[in-house]
Amino acid sequence: MNILHISAECFPIAKVGGLADVVGALPNYQKELGTNSNVVIPFFNNRFNQEHTFEVIFTGNLQLGETSYGFRILKLLNSTLGFDLFCVDITELLYTEYVYSNDDTERFLAFQIATLDWLLTLKEKPDILHTHDHHTGLIPFMISQSFRYKTLKEIPTVLTIHNAQYQGWFSHEKTFLIPSFDKKNIGLLDWDGSINPLACAIKCAWSVTTVSPSYMEELKLNANGLEALLSHESDKCVGIINGIDWNVWDPERDPKLIKNFSKTTVVSGKKANKKWLCEKFNLDKNKPLFCFIGRLVGEKGADLFFDIFKKSLKENTISILLLGSGHKETEQQLATLNSHADYNSFIGYDETLAHIIYAGADFLLMPSRVEPCGLNQMYALRYGTTPIVNSIGGLKDTVIDIEDGGYGICHDGVSIDKVTAAISKAALFYTDKKRFQKNSRSILSIDYSWSHSAKEYVQLYKSLKL
Numbered sequence: 321m322n323i324l325h326i327s328a329e330c331f332p333i334a335k336v337g338g339l340a341d342v343v344g345a346l347p348n349y350q351k352e353l354g355t356n357s358n359v360v361i362p363f364f365n366n367r368f369n370q371e372h373t374f375e376v377i378f379t380g381n382l383q384l385g386e387t388s389y390g391f392r393i394l395k396l397l398n399s400t401l402g403f404d405l406f407c408v409d410i411t412e413l414l415y416t417e418y419v420y421s422n423d424d425t426e427r428f429l430a431f432q433i434a435t436l437d438w439l440l441t442l443k444e445k446p447d448i449l450h451t452h453d454h455h456t457g458l459i460p461f462m463i464s465q466s467f468r469y470k471t472l473k474e475i476p477t478v479l480t481i482h483n484a485q486y487q488g489w490f491s492h493e494k495t496f497l498i499p500s501f502d503k504k505n506i507g508l509l510d511w512d513g514s515i516n517p518l519a520c521a522i523k524c525a526w527s528v529t530t531v532s533p534s535y536m537e538e539l540k541l542n543a544n545g546l547e548a549l550l551s552h553e554s555d556k557c558v559g560i561i562n563g564i565d566w567n568v569w570d571p572e573r574d575p576k577l578i579k580n581f582s583k584t585t586v587v588s589g590k591k592a593n594k595k596w597l598c599e600k601f602n603l604d605k606n607k608p609l610f611c612f613i614g615r616l617v618g619e620k621g622a623d624l625f626f627d628i629f630k631k632s633l634k635e636n637t638i639s640i641l642l643l644g645s646g647h648k649e650t651e652q653q654l655a656t657l658n659s660h661a662d663y664n665s666f667i668g669y670d671e672t673l674a675h676i677i678y679a680g681a682d683f684l685l686m687p688s689r690v691e692p693c694g695l696n697q698m699y700a701l702r703y704g705t706t707p708i709v710n711s712i713g714g715l716k717d718t719v720i721d722i723e724d725g726g727y728g729i730c731h732d733g734v735s736i737d738k739v740t741a742a743i744s745k746a747a748l749f750y751t752d753k754k755r756f757q758k759n760s761r762s763i764l765s766i767d768y769s770w771s772h773s774a775k776e777y778v779q780l781y782k783s784l785k786l
């Protein structure tokens with residue numbers, strides 16, 4: 321079975337968040353189950369693309385409204401990714417140093433049209449088109465409605481919602497950009513007065529998945545305006561928890577770590593990584609190290625970090641290290657904490673540092689208000705780091721509280737007091753060295769790799785091909 325994943329991001333080529341990790345790992349795990357899963361993403365101006373060689377396998381011209389753009393489909397040569405990587409090169413629109421910007425309607429519409437124009441020319445078509453998030457959400461509509469793509473109509477489509485907050489809305493004035501279709505079906509594009517690519521994909525895809533079962537349920541109550549639609553379409557919706565790539569995230573072999581470790585050497589291994597972090601960031605290595613990695617946005621609870629950290633540092637003997645970037649106000653507010661001896665941060669994106677933090681931290685903070693799946697808690701577990709999470713979405717599905725016989729620290733809801741209380745509970749847990757280290761050792765073996773969830777996707781594909 322030929323599966324084509326169509327996405328804006330794919331690790332290690334272009335990564336902004338968890339979407340990249342999923343698209344960079346899932347195809348390989350699916351391949352182990354016998355599918356031929358490959359990926360198509362835009363061709364960005366980034367380091368990976370500059371350092372690798374691509375073969376041009378197709379050239380064409382696409383029509384975006386009145387404007388015509390030349391495009392090329394590039395295939396990565398000597399791919400070590402495990403799957404074939406195809407890139408859509410539309411230099412004027414997509415060859416940028418960033419993945420997302422504020423003219424994404426045109427950029428990603430052109431990406432989707434070019435992808436479909438290319439597929440039209442293939443003798444052997446994919447058996448399933450697996451689209452990810454709103455950037456590729458018009459594909460299920462175009463292949464079922466646009467006259468141009470009627471030969472692709474029978475290909476089943478799957479939409480995975482990685483984050484329903486972002487829906488790619490644009491005005492009806494731009495309808496002319498979409499390859500012509502029967503206007504009596506224009507309602508499929510619309511949700512609440514605008515063209516809504518995510519809503520449209522929920523309506524038109526053959527099957528819709530979200531990245532955890534709990535998130536699927538939560539979306540029926542809170543989906544940034546799409547609650548009723550998701551409830552209405554619930555028969556074709558399913559929550560499948562994301563996995564992590566055990567080849568990339570392996571404490572025994574991860575080349576980014578200061579010191580590798582296994583289940584038997586976890587204590588000394590984590591100690592070496594923590595020492596490096598504490599020296600680099602001027603923190604006391606004898607205090608428990610609490611870390612956060614991620615986007616500094618409201619969804620992650622970042623607007624409360626300043627108050628949470630201040631209170632927690634006052635009430636406990638701990639260190640805090642933050643890696644991330646996002647809202648400028650939050651960044652500025654947090655910068656004022658830098659003078660505190662037990663707090664430090666790196667504002668920016670650093671993949672290597674993230675790996676060392678997962679390995680060297682004692683606790684990973686995830687006070688997210690919305691967390692469709694969350695990968696960080698799974699990376700933390702894999703590296704023997706105890707997660708502290710708000711029990712929602714994927715966090716609820718993957719982290720069990722120590723008081724319930726589990727291995728993490730969970731709180732219900734996000735407030736300064738609730739998160740601070742969870743941090744205090746963790747600080748106390750840390751003082752019971754024997755129990756804390758036993759926890760580190762055991763969580764390292766919890767299997768949240770893709771092997772389980774990849775099977776669920778393959779079963780889903782098979783059910784659509786019947």
Ligand code: ADP
Pocket residue numbers: 336337338339341613614615643644645668669670671674693694695696
């Ligand atoms: P998101 O909502 O951002 O997609 P996820 O938990 O699904 O959240 O995935 C986040 C991914 O991005 C993880 O691989 C995490 O390590 C990585 N990440 C986020 N921010 C940073 C950063 N500033 N530096 C390095 N890696 C980061």
